[in-house]
Amino acid sequence: MQREGSALRGLGVVFLKELSDHFVSIRMRVLEWIIVLLGLLAVFNAIQQVKETTAEDPFLFLKLFTTAREGLPFTFVSFLSILVPLIAIGMSFDSINGEHNRRTLSRILAQPIYRDALLFGKFLAALFTLSVCFVALWLLVIGLGLYVLGLPPSSEELVRALIFLFVTIAYAGVWLALGMLFSIVFRSAATAVLVSLGLWLFLSLIWPTFAPYLAVAASPSSDEETLILTAQYMARLSPSNLYAEVVVAILNPTTRSLGPIYLSQLQGAVLGAPMPLGESLMIAWPQIVGLVAGTILLFVLGYVIFQRQEVRA
Amino acid sequence: MMSADNVIEAQGLTKRYDGVAVVKAISFSVARGEIFGLLGPNGAGKTTTILMLLGLSDISEGQARVLGHDPVREPLAVKRRVGYLPDQVGFYDNLSAADNLRYTARLMGIERDEREEKIAASLDHVGLHDVADHAVQTFSRGMRQRLGLAEILMKDAQIAILDEPTSGLDPQATAELLQIIRNLKTRNVSVLLSSHLLDRVQSICDRVALFNKGEIALLGTVGELGQQVLGIGYYVDLEAEGAGALEKLKSLPGVRSVEPAGPNHVRIYAERDVRSDAAAAVIAAGGRLLRLSVETASLDLIYNRYFENAAGARHAA
Secondary structure (H helix, E strand, O other), rough: OOOOOOOOHHHHHOOOOHHHHHHHHHHHHHHHHHHHHHHHHHHHHHHHHHHHHHOOOOHHHHHHHHOOOOOOOOOOOHHHHHHHHHHHHHOOOOOHHHHHHHHHHHHOOOOOOOOHHHHHHHHHHHHHHHHHHHHHHHHHHHHHHHHHOOOOOOHHHHHHHHHHHHHHHHHHHHHHHHHHHHHHHOOOOHHHHHHHHHHHHHHHHHHHHHHHHHHHHOOOOOOOOHHHHHHHHHHOOOHHHHHHHHHHHHHOOOOOOOOOOOOOHHHHOOOOOOOOOOHHHHHHHHHHHHHHHHHHHHHHHHHHHHHOOOOOO | OOOOOOOEEEEEEEEEEEOOEEEEEEEEEEEOEEEEEEEEOOOOHHHHHHHOOOOOOOOOOEEEOOOOOOOOOOOOHHHHHEEEEEEOOOOOOOOOOHHHHHHHHHHOOOOOHHHHHHHHHHHOOOOHHHHHHOOOOHOOOOHHHHHHHHHHHOOOOOOOOOOOOOOOOOOOHHHHHHHHHHHHHHHOOEEEEEEEOOHHHHOOOOOEEEEEEOOOEEEEEEEEEEHHHHHHEEEEEEEEEEEEHHHHHHHHHOOOEEEEEEEEEEEEOOOOOOOHHHHHHHHHHHEEEEEEEEEOHHHHHHHHHHHHHHHHHHHOO
């Protein structure tokens, strides 16, 4: 059935209102400070380590993202892989059920807009807010690196760092869409946040540990190579795993493969030599597509459920 | 085909959830400038009917036209011209009253140059001008309801759909709100309101539909319903001097009975408003008219009697 008018009428109004809410909300301020402070702490430690150990490295700047000081378990990237889901879920777990609970949903939808505009507006505003936060953090890291190391990043380092920034935003998109999906499914915000965090813990910590056992259980008679590959495919159902693989491929240019390395791949290779950017991107491409597709899939699922939901509280 | 005088028409409107009908083939119309009440207990199907008319809930069967538009196919056209005050209306508590209206004004597509003027005028109309910049979290329930009405006024809506507007309000706030609703009528805005508090809205409704279990049990003016259910629509209280005069009242057309209510005081039970005929009869008989007033049957009484009768009929069957 054809509906009159544009489905996205009012999108800009919803987007700006949500953006304004995010930027002034206490919750957002706290989350921003946590991510900035912890991120800078990780970078500061990385700088100390890089200054002590690295003589000449063509990708010195990228080490700021991936190196940890001895004795410290977290790199900047690992901080992000934990905090990005938290901040994304924190921004979206009550986006729709909050409107239900405040009893504003039916009043807003009684204005000449479709539900599409409300959902898209909320999602895009949250993603934009996170993007602003990550870009600011990224600039801080680059600026700090410039100041402390006294060297400018090479163009390839800059492009790799930009790809890393984009992938981090896509990674945030997955958790944002997940939080929004649960905010549509559950009327209680507490339930939505608990289920979202539970799923995050499961996918980030438990699933990668269990994937090898599940692979064995699924095909007990397979050879070792098949089992390793099956376990890896299963582990890739976790967005955290996908993000970690992309980060390894993009920020560590010597990475030749994200799976088992065969002898044929090493033929003629100079071990430890960096891969060209295009090759690194090819290695990480399926994971990048996976993150973007995951975001779209979860958003579409939420969209379909929201369209079918009754408006009344 | 929709009548030119009707702003809302529903024909065989049905809503089913998982195969269970919660609104069962109801038909009614609302005329231009009319205040129409959808009345009945909670869970009777009033809000579902309203949401279908607004295009916010799918129609399982039947059809509706709102200002000539199909709410299913043309929801934006309907929502542009219809204002809606939901049951227990919610606002963004951290925003001021004016900011809440600003947001909905932008969603409505009101141009920037006329936005502020409309916001100020509508807040003034509902008596919230002085608190326009106060956060809504400080507002009482009555003030929130009035803010909801301000939103409808700002929209220049041709129809105002009000869901349980007086629910949870104290008598003073109810009286103020009902007065604002009456004022809507003077602006030629048609009003469709739902309520389970029959006595509160009886005074302002031109016509009502009494809901029961998803069906319209009774529809008409309160007088017509009184006539239909109680056999009487109007109670006329009359005080007059001159005993002979009161005797003549029994023979007036439309009068069912005349019962004494005190010295020189009778209550006339009639099918119609017989005040003018009664006054003329008293004066023609040489009597002196002291007091004359009319009341319609109460909706509570009509509603209860209707279901007593329906239960009695089922027992008899």
